[in-house]
Amino acid sequence: MEIYSVSHPSQAVEGNIALTSSKSESNRALIIQALSQQQITLDNISAARDTQTMMRLLKSDDQTLDVLDAGTTMRFLTAFSTSKNRDTIMTGTERMQERPIKILVDALRSIGAEIEYLKNDGYPPFHIKSFEQSSEEVSVQGDISSQYISALLMIAPTLPKGLKIQLTGEVASRPYIEMTLQLMDMFGISYNWSDSNCISIAPQEYQENAYTIESDWSGASYWYSIVALAKEAKIKLLNLRDNSLQGDRAIVEIMEQLGVSSTFDNEGVVLQKIEAKESFDYDFTHCPDLAQTIAVVCAALGIEGRLRGLKSLRIKETDRIAAIETELQKMGIAVEVFGDDEIVVKSGTIQLDGARVDTYEDHRMAMAFAPLALLHSVEIEEPDVVQKSYPIFWDHLKQVGFEIK
Numbered sequence: 001m002e003i004y005s006v007s008h009p010s011q012a013v014e015g016n017i018a019l020t021s022s023k024s025e026s027n028r029a030l031i032i033q034a035l036s037q038q039q040i041t042l043d044n045i046s047a048a049r050d051t052q053t054m055m056r057l058l059k060s061d062d063q064t065l066d067v068l069d070a071g072t073t074m075r076f077l078t079a080f081s082t083s084k085n086r087d088t089i090m091t092g093t094e095r096m097q098e099r100p101i102k103i104l105v106d107a108l109r110s111i112g113a114e115i116e117y118l119k120n121d122g123y124p125p126f127h128i129k130s131f132e133q134s135s136e137e138v139s140v141q142g143d144i145s146s147q148y149i150s151a152l153l154m155i156a157p158t159l160p161k162g163l164k165i166q167l168t169g170e171v172a173s174r175p176y177i178e179m180t181l182q183l184m185d186m187f188g189i190s191y192n193w194s195d196s197n198c199i200s201i202a203p204q205e206y207q208e209n210a211y212t213i214e215s216d217w218s219g220a221s222y223w224y225s226i227v228a229l230a231k232e233a234k235i236k237l238l239n240l241r242d243n244s245l246q247g248d249r250a251i252v253e254i255m256e257q258l259g260v261s262s263t264f265d266n267e268g269v270v271l272q273k274i275e276a277k278e279s280f281d282y283d284f285t286h287c288p289d290l291a292q293t294i295a296v297v298c299a300a301l302g303i304e305g306r307l308r309g310l311k312s313l314r315i316k317e318t319d320r321i322a323a324i325e326t327e328l329q330k331m332g333i334a335v336e337v338f339g340d341d342e343i344v345v346k347s348g349t350i351q352l353d354g355a356r357v358d359t360y361e362d363h364r365m366a367m368a369f370a371p372l373a374l375l376h377s378v379e380i381e382e383p384d385v386v387q388k389s390y391p392i393f394w395d396h397l398k399q400v401g402f403e404i405k
């Protein structure tokens with residue numbers, strides 16, 4: 001097994017960081033480009049493996065599309081292939097075969113798709129056999145994954161009857177749905193989102209336009225953590241915008257409570273240290289990818305942190321609630337878990353002597369725990385997991401004085 005030993009002798013960080021661009025924006029823009037008959041020009045496409053996989057599979061003529069561990073790639077390509085009536089087998093890693101797809105498959109079946117599961121009902125792999133649109137009305141449960149909804153939204157204008165998507169229950173990860181609609185709007189699509197949570201999209205064509213993908217706010221979160229834990233810090237993150245399409249921009253307000261200020265200029269955002277509050281309480285329903293970063297920041301600062309709205313964490317790259325609990329407890333920090341939705345990271349003194357972090361094939365475990373190296377050297381198992389969203393993460397750490405062996 002590969003292990004990195006990460007440390008930071010001076011505990012002071014300064015520099016400009018050109019983050020990898022957003023895989024969420026990239027994967028949407030690529031699907032829109034593939035659905036459009038017009039010239040759609042995209043700049044700054046993400047180097048993330050999830051996006052590189054999307055690009056490769058969009059060009060592929062193979063019947064089987066293996067998305068590896070990329071959730072958006074699985075969900076968006078499922079709807080895309082169906083809309084094209086393309087005979088396709090969708091598959092992915094072992095973990096991907098445990099991540100639910102039933103809500104999306106049921107929705108596609110209800111509008112005319114014939115889809116057959118090849119192993120376990122409700123999970124990849126499955127076979128998309130045929131599609132002829134029989135109905136434009138579809139009902140989708142909103143509290144499991146917004147990716148099913150984004151997938152349906154993007155194909156909607158290209159379907160002969162369009163789509164009326166009725167969202168039911170609580171709608172989680174809402175900013176990701178808004179990102180999808182805002183990108184569609186940029187390429188000429190109009191839609192109506194009613195008070196009763198019904199999104200209607202008439203048949204229309206995606207129009208010619210150009211878009212430059214923004215840096216990744218989820219990746220930015222690790223830099224907020226680095227600034228919070230460093231003794232001295234001045235970091236500028238390039239190509240991030242105050243008015244972002246990405247919901248993880250919420251890290252700005254979150255980290256104001258945990259010791260980091262943000263100042264935007266026309267190049268990006270400058271992070272500096274400020275005083276942290278003494279306790280922390282936040283609902284991550286709409287920014288689930290930030291939860292691991294914040295759990296570790298609370299543990300490192302010795303602040304009690306109540307993290308709510310974590311329901312979707314159990315079905316991501318790993319069971320992230322269990323992973324946070326296990327790894328922080330190894331470091332002497334008690335974590336109370338309340339059902340599937342909430343954890344409390346208890347205040348205490350983190351024990352990093354001999355600390356080794358298991359990353360559970362989850363990029364965010366590696367990146368969330370790496371900033372602890374500012375307090376004491378830490379070992380990170382399977383460091384290559386960062387390829388999924390932020391391939392140059394470790395090079396960026398070296399750029400600001402982290403030592404990696």
Ligand SMILES: O=C(O)C1=C[C@@H](OP(=O)(O)O)[C@@H](O)[C@H](O)C1
Nearest residue numbers: 024072145146147173176289312
């Ligand atoms: O649409 C997207 O780009 C994403 C939506 C979120 O997933 P859920 O909607 O499943 O929470 C998020 O966790 C994921 O990293 C990316």
Ligand SMILES: C=C(OP(=O)(O)O)C(=O)O
Nearest residue numbers: 069070071072289316317
């Ligand atoms: C959950 C994530 O990605 P996905 O669901 O697209 O695999 C993530 O990047 O944290």
